[in-house]
Amino acid sequence: MSIQQLVKLSLLILMCTLDRSARGQAMEPNRPAQTKITLRGSVVDNAGMRIPNTRIDVRAVSRTDSSSVNENRPAPLLLETSREGEFSAELPPGLYEVCAYRFRESCRSIQLDEEQKTSADILITIHPSHDPASSDLLDERIRTIAGPKARNCGRVGADEKPICGTECALSAFRRHEPFYIRYDDSDDGIAHGVAGDSTGRVYFVDFHSISVDFSRLRPGATMPDGLHTEVTPCLQPVRMKRTRKGQLMCFIEDRWITR
Numbered sequence: 001m002s003i004q005q006l007v008k009l010s011l012l013i014l015m016c017t018l019d020r021s022a023r024g025q026a027m028e029p030n031r032p033a034q035t036k037i038t039l040r041g042s043v044v045d046n047a048g049m050r051i052p053n054t055r056i057d058v059r060a061v062s063r064t065d066s067s068s069v070n071e072n073r074p075a076p077l078l079l080e081t082s083r084e085g086e087f088s089a090e091l092p093p094g095l096y097e098v099c100a101y102r103f104r105e106s107c108r109s110i111q112l113d114e115e116q117k118t119s120a121d122i123l124i125t126i127h128p129s130h131d132p133a134s135s136d137l138l139d140e141r142i143r144t145i146a147g148p149k150a151r152n153c154g155r156v157g158a159d160e161k162p163i164c165g166t167e168c169a170l171s172a173f174r175r176h177e178p179f180y181i182r183y184d185d186s187d188d189g190i191a192h193g194v195a196g197d198s199t200g201r202v203y204f205v206d207f208h209s210i211s212v213d214f215s216r217l218r219p220g221a222t223m224p225d226g227l228h229t230e231v232t233p234c235l236q237p238v239r240m241k242r243t244r245k246g247q248l249m250c251f252i253e254d255r256w257i258t259r
Contacts, residue, residue, distance in 0.1 A: 036090045037112045038119040043081050043100055046127045050085025053222045055101035056124070060094050061109070080222075098122055102226040105130045126227070128211035133228045135184075135191050138207035141229050142180040145195040145203050150178035158186045162246040169194060169248055173240060176200060183247050185259065192259050194240075194248045202234040202250055204257050219253050232257060 057076035079087045099107040103126040153168035172179035180195040189209030196202040211227035221232040234250035249258035
């Protein structure tokens, strides 16, 4: 076969391929966009009070899932309730499990169907007694805020003098170094800490083993650990001083924050 014949054959094969591709695209119907349904919800306590700034986990499940842990289950969608205790998400049809973070008893299942078209509502109820927490949670939170290279200024017991620990924290703050310190209350289930990060921001962290009083949440505060910690950013530029007990406090908006 001559070169000219080879070229003609190659062109013929190419044209046939392009023609089949074009006909295949023309025959393929337009795929409709996947339907999305708005899931709206509220989180309340056992008295019906809405809970702001708490984390919600939304996980797609199948009807064959058991209650046991399944490593193949997809990672949950993480949401946070608003100051009004509400949350929302746009989701494709399917079966979902919705839980308040750390409160397994709060989990509810909801089926989102295409026939719903617009939205579905769900109410999540949590009870503080369902999730008693160790004060180790406070240590983890202040270490997370401060970062891995932060100076540990110690844990001050309820009956101990905080002079050294407070001076350690103030010294690190003046040197623009990250730090953290914990102060225990007389009640074993109540404590607080102060943590500063590498950018110069400082946070006051309250801990309750049962629950923080979320009805009086401070301005700008969040609750990243269920109802156990209240994290409040100190006003920038940060102002700190000692309390009468020798502990650290900082200024937020119109007042000094302390235990």
